[in-house]
Amino acid sequence: MNRKTLVLPAVVGLLTPVLAACGGSDSGSSSNDAIVVGTTDQFTATKDAPAPVDPAYSYDVGGWNILRQTVQTLMSQPKGEGDPVPDAAESCSFTDSGSERYACKLREGLKFSSGDAVTAQDVKYSIERALRVKADTGVYALLSNIDTIETQGDREVIFHLKSADATFPYKLSTPVAGIVNPKDYEKDKLRDGFDIDGSGPYTFKADVQNDALVSATFTKNPSYKGAVKVNNEQVVLRSYADADAMGKAIDKGDIDVMTRTMSPAQINKLDTGDDSNVDLVEMAGLEIRYLGFNTNAPTVKSKAVREAMAQIIDRAALVSKVYGSQAEPLYSLVPASITGHSNSFFNKYGDPSVPKAKTLLTAAGITTPVKLTMHYTTDHYGSATKQEFEVLQKQLNSSGLFDVSIQGTPWDKYQTAERKGAYDVYGMGWFPDFPDADNFLAPFLDKDNFLKSPYVNNKIINTLIPESRREADRASATSSLTTIQDTVADDVPVLPLWQGKEYVAARNDVTGVAYALNSSASLQLWELGRGSSS
Structure with a gap:
């Protein structure tokens, strides 16, 4: 197959993918063969930033790329054009004419990966925790328009806002609004290191060396109930020191996908079509x-x-x-x-x-x-x-x-x-x-x-x-x-x-690459799958 660039146009700022053969298809196939994804993002736990993957702290694209796979939110951003859709929620909507009262009903039977039930009280706890911790990253500000949170039974959550906010459904789709288990996350303290427990599409295991995450293994969560279909059994995310090291890894077949950040020279080289084994996907x-x-x-x-x-x-x-x-x-x-x-x-x-x-x-x-x-x-x-x-x-x-x-x-x-x-x-x-x-x-x-x-x-x-x-x-x-x-x-x-522009490069037996990033440039690893090379 000749490598091709798949240009995904933007419509009113949202990505509307154009499907093409090989890496551009959104039809994934489950496989026990882990898909290995490379990134140059660095994840380090330091004295000043000890909790890089705590939803109440993380506020950079690398950390969010981990959290979006593992910690579920009431709403989620769709893979293409459109408004947020319910994920942990069965339904959500404004219930007043002034966009100041927002009510959500949880899906029935939600569970954390530990097996504990996810309740409305857990949602309230998680969001109030982020506001209480008030991390110096400033991520809590996304939720600072919340006045009070009310629960009714185990499945209904009502947000009373300080002022009208038509963007609030989007804010509930961000990792700072992620639902965590009170057993694992203290209400007044960040969770240091790289442990994550949630109810998202994947469970998470970190390989850490010298306080830095070297690789992360995402395994399909059998307890997950939500908006997305997971097209693989396992994805491994590997961190590389730079784009050259990541490029050498895909050339050798050590990784299947390259994400952010490739160098301009690498993108230009892939754009020539000289490598018949790797496809480049370009996104607005x-x-x-x-x-x-x-x-x-x-x-x-x-x-x-x-x-x-x-x-x-x-x-x-x-x-x-x-x-x-x-x-x-x-x-x-x-x-x-x-x-x-x-x-x-x-x-x-x-x-x-x-x-x-x-x-x-x-x-x-x-x-x-x-x-x-x-x-x-x-x-x-x-x-x-x-x-x-x-x-x-x-x-x-x-x-x-x-x-x-x-x-x-x-x-x-x-x-x-x-x-x-x-x-x-x-x-x-x-x-x-x-x-x-x-x-x-x-x-x-x-x-x-x-x-x-x-x-x-x-x-x-x-x-x-x-x-x-x-x-x-x-x-x-x-x-x-x-x-x-x-x-x-x-x-x-x-x-x-x-x-x-955004770019993803993938070996041509990987499917779903056109949807590997959403409109906010966040990874959607569940879209990736294995298919026949075309």
Whole structure:
């Protein structure tokens, strides 16, 4: 079979897979032969981040890729286009006209993998636990609009919200709303290490060396009752140091599937079709990259410095030099394919211009060149991140207005240092919790934002975000969403750079690859199966 690229178009920001032969089919077949999946995500339990897979703590795509397989939620995101669907729940709906009362009824006979029954009280316990623990990752903020949780019998749960929130069903599909057994998870304390117990599609066993997860074995959970069909008996997820090591593993047949993050060079090579044994699946992605600012830091406290950076950085040149056709420039935190997107940064700054940047700095009385350090993580977003920051550094320094140095740090130290305010300027990526404009804005700008940013805009927090959430028809929220994006372009607490496509590569006897990622770029290992090579 000739390798082919399967382009999966986005419709209103959601992935609508196009089925094709071999790796693109969604028809999986169960097999006792474990499917081995490679990733460059690193999972480490450290003193600062001791509970990387506790639902009340985890807030990165790697951790969520583990939790979505193992810890069940009331709702789940579908494999293609559409709203969340019941998973642990039999049904869920708003029961009032103001989107402030949300009721769910659990499926009958739900069990944790231990055999214990899953009850409404367990749901209440799990979500209240996340809110009580209030982990420094900020993941609890997804649920912070909950006022009280009521249970009626063992199968009914009612959420009373502080204010209207049409996106609440999506929030119940995220791992922070995962249902855990009170026997295994203390109510006021995180569960350190890599133990997981839940009622999801798989049970979980971790191979840990030196406090780092080397591989994870997911075994089909016979007790699972939910929305998905599991097309395999077992999947092994292996962590590799970098994309090159992962690529060598699939070439040798040590793994069957490659996920995030492949290097641009690997993707280009697979795209040529030289390897007849491996298929590349390309998906329209919602991943974004951006620069964050500690707006209290002396180097970037002046808005004029941040505006000047926004005026100088050439996104098109950055994407062309580093990522080619695998990404596109982004002029808002909200990706172009999401309802409510506005090109706010382009509307304000237009094409890159050094003279305009100089005018901004001169008017603010800023002495040039502005000396600062931009930080990036060396091992979380792929091997091209260093090159990306080298390009950014050159663009800023070539203007004569900046004297920028760059510094890379491993993710296990980087994420905690950023949250503690150690970096003035830092690079981050965002994979959405759910495919709605709210999730590209509120986590950065609302109270308890996950960046721990000191930037506060009361109009955004108290008026615009609540206003947008009242609209069940998300297109009707566009006015509020646009105003938020325009305000971000004016104040520049963050600087969006680009949005990228998603890729999965698989040996051609693996089926279900077209659905291996959902619209939030989260793994759906249950879609993978074995089939005949075509």
